[in-house]
Amino acid sequence: xxxxxxxxxxxxxxxxxxxxxxxxxxxxxxxxxxxxxxxxxxxxxxxxxxxx
Amino acid sequence: xxxxxxxxxxxxxxxxxxxxxxxxxxxxxxxxxxxxxxxxxxxxxxxxxxxxxxxxxxxxxxxxxxxxxxxxxxxxxxxxxxxxxxxxxxxxxxxxxxxxxxxxxxxxxxxxxxxxxxxxxxxxxxxxxxxxxxxxxxxxxxxxxxxxxxxxxxxxxxxxxxxxxxxxxxxxxxxxxxxxxxxxxxxxxxxxxxxxxxxxxxxxxxxxxxxxxxxxxxxxxxxxx
Amino acid sequence: xxxxxxxxxxxxxxxxxxxxxxxxxxxxxxxxxxxxxxxxxxxxxxxxxxxxxxxxxxxxxxxxxxxxxxxxxxxxxxxxxxxxxxxxxxxxxxxxxxxxxxxxxxxxxxxxxxxxxxxxxxxxxxxxxxxxxxxxxxxxxxxxxxxxxxxxxxxxxxxxxxxxxxxxxxxxxxxxxxxxxxxxxxxxxxxxxxxxxxxxxxxxxxxxxxxxxxxxxxxxxxxxxxxxxxxxxxxxxxxxxxxxxxxxxxxxxxxxxxxxxxxxxxx
Numbered sequence: 096x097x098x099x100x101x102x103x104x105x106x107x108x109x110x111x112x113x114x115x116x117x118x119x120x121x122x123x124x125x126x127x128x129x130x131x132x133x134x135x136x137x138x139x140x141x142x143x144x145x146x147x
Numbered sequence: 148x149x150x151x152x153x154x155x156x157x158x159x160x161x162x163x164x165x166x167x168x169x170x171x172x173x174x175x176x177x178x179x180x181x182x183x184x185x186x187x188x189x190x191x192x193x194x195x196x197x198x199x200x201x202x203x204x205x206x207x208x209x210x211x212x213x214x215x216x217x218x219x220x221x222x223x224x225x226x227x228x229x230x231x232x233x234x235x236x237x238x239x240x241x242x243x244x245x246x247x248x249x250x251x252x253x254x255x256x257x258x259x260x261x262x263x264x265x266x267x268x269x270x271x272x273x274x275x276x277x278x279x280x281x282x283x284x285x286x287x288x289x290x291x292x293x294x295x296x297x298x299x300x301x302x303x304x305x306x307x308x309x310x311x312x313x314x315x316x317x318x319x320x321x322x323x324x325x326x327x328x329x330x331x332x333x334x335x336x337x338x339x340x341x342x343x344x345x346x347x348x349x350x351x352x353x354x355x356x357x358x359x360x361x362x363x364x365x366x367x368x369x370x371x372x
Numbered sequence: 373x374x375x376x377x378x379x380x381x382x383x384x385x386x387x388x389x390x391x392x393x394x395x396x397x398x399x400x401x402x403x404x405x406x407x408x409x410x411x412x413x414x415x416x417x418x419x420x421x422x423x424x425x426x427x428x429x430x431x432x433x434x435x436x437x438x439x440x441x442x443x444x445x446x447x448x449x450x451x452x453x454x455x456x457x458x459x460x461x462x463x464x465x466x467x468x469x470x471x472x473x474x475x476x477x478x479x480x481x482x483x484x485x486x487x488x489x490x491x492x493x494x495x496x497x498x499x500x501x502x503x504x505x506x507x508x509x510x511x512x513x514x515x516x517x518x519x520x521x522x523x524x525x526x527x528x529x530x531x532x533x534x535x536x537x538x539x540x541x542x543x544x545x546x547x548x549x550x551x552x553x554x555x556x557x558x559x560x561x562x563x564x565x566x567x568x569x570x571x572x573x574x575x576x577x578x579x580x581x582x583x584x585x586x587x588x589x590x591x592x593x594x595x596x597x598x599x600x601x602x603x604x605x606x607x608x609x610x611x612x613x614x615x616x617x618x619x620x621x622x623x624x625x626x627x628x629x630x631x632x633x634x635x636x637x638x639x
Contacts, residue, residue: 136402321564
């Protein structure tokens with residue numbers, strides 16, 4: 096299929112971009128949650144963490 | 148519940164009568180919006196074709212202001228909390244405020260229709276009058292109900308008013324679609340025929356039914372602080 | 373809510389201070405449990421499989437060529453986005469139910485909504501790219517696409533409502549009502565747009581892209597669904613726990629501040 100109009104870019108580029116964006120977004124959110132969790136956990140006693 | 152609703156509606160309308168905020172501020176705003184549409188859309192034929200849509204868009208934007216106003220008069224003196232503390236039925240408050248809002252909306256819409264005839268050369272014709280009036284009624288009820296509902300949520304406290312447009316506009320999308328299509332059919336714009344409009348009225352009816360029940364149930368928990 | 377840093381201090385009574393809590397070690401991640409660890413590994417594995425099959429092993433489509441590979445992402449994210457919406461709605465219902473006003477339900481609703489927003493955004497993004505490659509248009513005005521966009525906006529509104537402040541119970545009640553109203557509103561929007569676009573013949577654009585699914589393509593789609601579901605559950609579990617700690621800290625913070633004031637005033 097014809098390229099988007101951005102010179103040199105082909106379909107493959109967009110497909111890869113989609114996959115990468117998805118994984119980057121998900122990992123970023125995951126890292127954010129884990130970091131936040133660590134910071135908060137340091138400030139709380141174990142009873143406030145009933146899952147652990 | 149209905150007695151409370153009537154009292155509240157009367158109160159709201161009396162406040163409006165005395166302060167004339169709607170007539171002095173909201174109506175002019177709506178008029179300006181209608182004029183600006185013409186500026187933006189440029190050609191007469193385009194404007195004529197989209198006139199119904201413009202009327203309802205202007206209505207929606209004005210709705211935001213009307214809702215803010217409807218609840219500003221409550222929160223100014225903490226009236227809602229006082230009413231709740233006094234055990235006033237929240238469903239009654241909801242219906243009453245919705246009723247008052249509907250009255251104001253109806254006036255607004257009629258003015259906008261007249262403006263559409265004047266500014267956009269919209270043509271009213273006898274065959275579509277019934278459809279037009281019914282559409283106005285149904286749409287007004289729908290908008291008033293959801294407006295009151297989400298207005299109650301977004302009322303008063305710092306930082307919450309800005310939330311209203313974000314919450315309200317997506318919800319009223321079905322009313323915009325339905326009312327515009329029905330109005331097009333009633334006015335005969337874009338080649339629509341009156342009979343095209345009735346399914347859209349059905350949509351509006353479902354909307355009103357859903358939110359009258361949903362709103363009555365949800366309003367109490369929403370305004371509880 | 374910002375984390376309230378408990379400062380070092382000597383409160384009048386024997387409440388433990390921040391210093392006495394052990395820092396999580398590599399073995400005890402703050403919000404992690406054996407279950408989430410396994411879940412996480414499963415997620416990573418299935419995502420790897422998704423990349424393998426989606427990008428390499430599955431064939432290109434007869435009609436759409438390589439662009440069908442985006443579908444393996446898109447279908448996964450849209451599935452999860454709608455599941456997230458369902459979870460938020462059900463949790464909100466559970467929260468409002470007379471006997472179960474446990475804040476955990478409220479937090480699950482909030483966590484699910486947050487994760488849902490991410491997947492909505494990804495869905496719209498991948499969908500737009502795919503649309504451009506497959507039909508030449510980034511956007512099409514049909515019921516599914518428009519409803520997804522509306523759902524996205526509604527979520528954002530929901531998250532904004534959650535951020536309004538007040539007590540945890542107030543937050544829970546308010547946002548639960550908003551979520552349940554959304555359950556009413558979203559199908560209505562969908563139906564309205566469907567009715568609307570039904571008038572226009574070009575609504576069939578979306579239908580003409582029926583993808584003939586060969587076995588490997590179907591398999592890749594399944595992997596996508598599984599992978600993204602696992603990811604969703606993992607993210608929501610962690611987020612819910614973070615929210616629980618945030619709430620606890622907020623509660624403690626107030627108590628702690630009161631303690632400080634009391635010990636200062638000698639009351």
